[in-house]
Amino acid sequence: MPTRFIFVAGGVMSGIGKGVAVASIGRILKSKGFGVTAVKIDPYINVDAGTMNPIEHGEIFVTEDGDECDQDVGNYERFLDENLSRANYITTGRVYQAVINRERNLEYGGRCVEVVPDIPNEVISRIKKAAKKTQADFVLIEIGGTVGEYQNLLFLEAARMIHLREPKNVLFILVSYLPIPEKIGEMKTKPTQTAVRLLNEAGIQPDIILGRSKVPLDAPRKRKISIFCNVQKEDVISAPDIESIYEIPINFEKENLGNRILKKFDLRAKKPSTRAKHGAGPVPYRNEVSGTGQNLKDWEALIKTIKNTKKPVKIGIVGKYFETGSFTLMDS
Template sequence: MSKLKKRKFIFVVGGVLSGVGKGVTTASLGAIFKAKGFSVTALKIDPYVNVDAGTMNPIEHGEVFVTDDGDETDQDMGNYERFLDTDLYADNYMTTGRVYLSVIENERAMKYKGKCVEVVPHIPEEVIRRIETAAKEKNADITLIEVGGTLGEYQNLIFLEAARMMKMKNPENIAVVMVSYLPVPSHLGEMKTKPTQYAS
């Protein structure tokens, strides 16, 4: 039974540089919400044109995590499963390639009824559809969405646009968490926040 009247969506994004712990942050937030009695699921977005992580060099991208339904995904999915003590599936993972492939297949199948299919709004709408499908499949009160890479990367624009569109439609149900690197240069001995300010 859901504890909330409306589903909540939390986007976890990174600033300044990658590898600052967005995956563990996402999994930890999920574990905290679950401990408070909420139903939680998590999604990973990889901003690559690859359809899945199976063809990516593990030295470059990291180990592949294979879900119960055989989807080859990012290793962060393993963290989500362990922290949330649940099984995740292909619906919980998306890449730029997977999103574009779906839109192109829908266009070929005439699902857009002859309309001109455009990057905006059709690509972000497909991202939103996938996020909402994953939330519905798990009957989640709270859905955490980790966006790989950093905010300033061009390839993340479609996912950030999807977050913006969701926020405009339901501002009380969307939140964004930013995980960022705050350097402390040894010659200064003080934390510098400007890179994070520009990253957001």
């Protein structure tokens, strides 16, 4: 089957959990019998994360082949139970460096090298290389930053171009924050509506919206997002704050996210255990999968173990970066 590409962008503000959302979606698709890999795009001129102060960018994760990359890649590895590599991490610096090096080597045949389409084409090439290297059925691509920022425009353009070339193989997901102002006491959808408009300006219409908030989305909010953001009500997924990030795949499956994704690609769940045996791909599963998924029982067992730990464990952490201006980073 052709590789499917799922682009995940963020709306309203950063730090709302795009990385764990991508990792969780990957886990769900893997539980349904598909090969999955994930790519993180960071809109920085830095070639990698190794030279950045962690207070600026978060902790650094080092892949098996020694690449110093964003901490989200670590989440991908843990949730997918796969070793990722340099091919799974893209930065603005790497993209421009590759294009400029090719221009210096006369690889563009003497023509004018332009920001568009040459930079987006390089991004597309790198995403395709990650797909080819892993032979994945699904490639999940997290576009760092927030919709509306200048830094990620070229990556959104790359996503738009892939969709133009392969409309049946591309899906867009927007992870957007829905605030509940303390003085108002009501969940507000307007910031998410604005985020969708900004995404539309980039030539992209989200297929699915993950609504991040302190509490689950209620029916009126889902209906409002559906109407004003031009998505089906079933494609508005509630993503409330929870105790452990490992509960996210289960929460998404309760919202039927996995099946919504498969339906949009005209696919059905498959038996995960047959993938290695049949090489070319897993054998189709006869029945529609619902609830907590076909093979997330092991994941549920992991969550149960985490929640039922009885003995306290003392952990010593040597840290360096704890403060940013007037604020202390509690999770540091």
